[in-house]
Amino acid sequence: MGDFKERLAAIVGRSQLLSAAADMAPFLGDWRGRYRGEALCVVRPGSTDEVARVVACCAGAGVAVVPQGGNTGLVGGATPLGPAACPRGEVVLSLARLSRIRALDQDNNTITVEAGCILQQVQEAAAAAGRLFPLSLAAEGSATIGGNLSTNAGGVQVLRYGNMRELTLGLEVVLADGRIWNGLRALRKDNTGYDLKHLFIGAEGTLGVITCAVLKLFPRPRVSATAWVALRDPAAAVALLGRLTDHCGERVSAFEIIGRKALDLALKHIPGSRDPLAGAHAWQVLVELTDTLAGFDLDAALETLLAAEIEAGRVEDAVIAQSEAQAAALWQLRENISEAQKIEGVSIKHDISVPVSRISEFIARADEALERRFPGVRIVCFGHIGDGNLHYNLSKPEAQDNAGFIEQTGAVNLIVHDLADELSGSISAEHGLGQLKRAEILRYKSAVEMDLMRAIKLALDPAGLMNPGKVL
Ligand SMILES: Cc1cc2nc3c(=O)[nH]c(=O)nc-3n(C[C@H](O)[C@H](O)[C@H](O)COP(=O)(O)OP(=O)(O)OC[C@H]3O[C@@H](n4cnc5c(N)ncnc54)[C@H](O)[C@@H]3O)c2cc1C
Incomplete structure (x- = not known):
């Protein structure tokens, strides 16, 4: 292996090959701290040509390649497996220096x-x-x-x-x-x-x-309007999205749902955050409209629509950001939910999608099934409802210990993912399969679809050296 590393060092330069444990450590674990692997070394090529020579060198030695970017993936895709699963070893190939x-x-x-x-x-x-x-x-x-x-x-x-x-x-x-x-x-x-x-x-x-x-x-949009809207339930959110799209067309650029428990976690853990509305509403959506026409009064369009919705009793309350700073504060609440949930402690996360028209049914049935089976579990639900995509996460009951909660992951996933599947949805809307859902996907994709995926893998990577143990 000494020779192999020497050959890699000759390609990327000695300083761009890391093999000391402390130097490699940040590349061997994932953002959530759920996966930790081992690798022969980390290489950091500086050009496409160097990447090609590194990959060819690994292919020649029968060593696997684990590409890594910012290492923010949430399914263990960029973490090497380690020698038990990959006896001829893995090289983490960091793309960080290809930054032009x-x-x-x-x-x-x-x-x-x-x-x-x-x-x-x-x-x-x-x-x-x-x-x-x-x-x-x-x-x-x-x-x-x-x-x-x-x-x-x-x-x-x-x-x-x-x-x-x-x-x-x-x-x-x-x-x-x-x-x-x-x-x-x-x-x-x-x-x-x-x-x-x-x-x-x-x-x-x-x-x-x-x-x-x-x-x-x-x-580049020249005007934008951002609103925080409180609603009774997810069905009201989907209905609002429909009316907003009718009213404002493609100007609707974001429509994010945030359940009460998700908001409460952000308020608890993110310094300086505050609830934009009085009263503890069960559901809120963050709406953003944008337009390239500088003179277009998006705030007025949004205000007219939301006033009518409140009047009709379909929206409980709403606030429109009066400045860029206020809009940024609303977005901060949404964007810090993952971070807040991480600070709160262990969680079981899902990244499902269903047709937008079935979101409400998904949430109602999943909530009911989980609360019945795991009394006290805290459902932290938020996400890109406009795309039918929910981060449907569970935090442990206050009284339960971490290990006991995590042990239930399989049973929890079965409920959540079976329901998404039943509603013609996906068990991974945006994060991928990685190591996390590699086995589980076999339950939801047909044998034909898996055969097609394996055939593609075999055609492009016959030796199975590209990021083994991920996806397939
Ligand atoms: C707080 C937070 C919020 C997030 N929100 C979202 C969100 O809203 N939507 C969303 O889609 N994702 C989200 N993610 C997930 C993550 O940020 C994305 O998946 C992101 O695209 C991963 O980029 P990365 O450079 O960190 O990839 P990495 O984590 O380094 O790698 C991810 C996968 O891509 C492979 N890979 C990386 N670079 C290459 C390459 N050059 N060639 C081939 N394979 C490569 C890796 O092997 C791995 O399988 C979020 C993550 C965090 C931590």
Whole structure:
């Protein structure tokens, strides 16, 4: 193995190969602290060519490659398995140094960015050119474009702009044998056979290493309006979304639901946060409208609609942000729920989606089944209701110990995921399968679908060295 590491060091430079335990530690565990692995070393190539040579070197030695971006993934996808599961060893391949913005084409409305670019860096580069790159999620200060692509990340603006798959025009990928596929096309129309980029988007590093991407840019909104709306139940939220969309069309750019317990956790753990409305409402939605027309009075449009909704008794209360700072404070509440839940203690998390029309039924039936089976459990429900996607999480009953609660994960998941499946939904709307849901997915995908996935894996990675033990 000494020789192998020497060969890697010769490719990336000695300082970019980490093998001391302390240096490797941050790369061997996940954001939630649920997974910890081992690796032969961590390598940090600085160019696509170096990535290709590293991957070829690993292929030659039969060593597995675990691509890693910002390591903010929530399903253990970027964590190596360790020698018990992977006896010939794994190399963590950090893309962090591939952080150049290669091009920005204002006429074509595209930006070409390397995989290690932090999402926020790409948003800022687009903004500096008077454009919008709309992907936005709470981990945007650390998550990378390569990770966003590999998990087909969603976030808070999918409703208007789509998820990462819909935001991508071209990719550059290092294949499992070390060849480079240059698919960096910046075309909105290209019907020349299979659309290969879609194989790698959402593949969680199991088919190749994404090194660069051409992403779509959009006009920058010039006006926005943000409201915090209290509602009786999720059905009222879905109905409000319908009326809001009728009224304001594609200007509805975010529509996020926050259950009472989720809000209470943010209020408890995030310093400086406060409830935007008096009275403890059971449900709230955070609504954002945006428009590129500078003179358009979005606040007035929102106010008229919400006043009519309150008058009709369909909305309990609402507040419209009067400044950017107030809007930011509302978003802070939403974005800090995951952090607050982490501080509160252990939790069992789900990232399900169902058709928007079945959200209300999902929440009612899941709540009822879980509360009956696990008395005292605290259901922390929030998410992108406009996309039919809920982070339907459980915090332990106050009196229960952590270990006893976590032991119930399998039984809890069965209830939640079986119900999502019954309602024609998905058990992973945006976070992927990683290690976390690799076994569970077998229950929900047909044998035909699993066969197709295995056939693709075999065709692109016959030796099974790309991020083994994840997805499949
Ligand atoms: C607080 C918080 C909020 C979040 N909110 C959202 C949200 O709203 N929506 C959402 O979709 N996700 C969300 N996430 C999850 C996470 O941020 C995303 O999945 C993100 O896209 C991962 O990017 P990363 O660079 O951290 O990837 P990593 O965690 O490093 O990797 C994720 C997966 O992609 C693979 N990978 C990484 N880079 C490459 C590459 N260049 N080539 C091939 N494979 C690669 C890894 O092997 C792994 O399987 C959230 C996470 C946190 C911590």
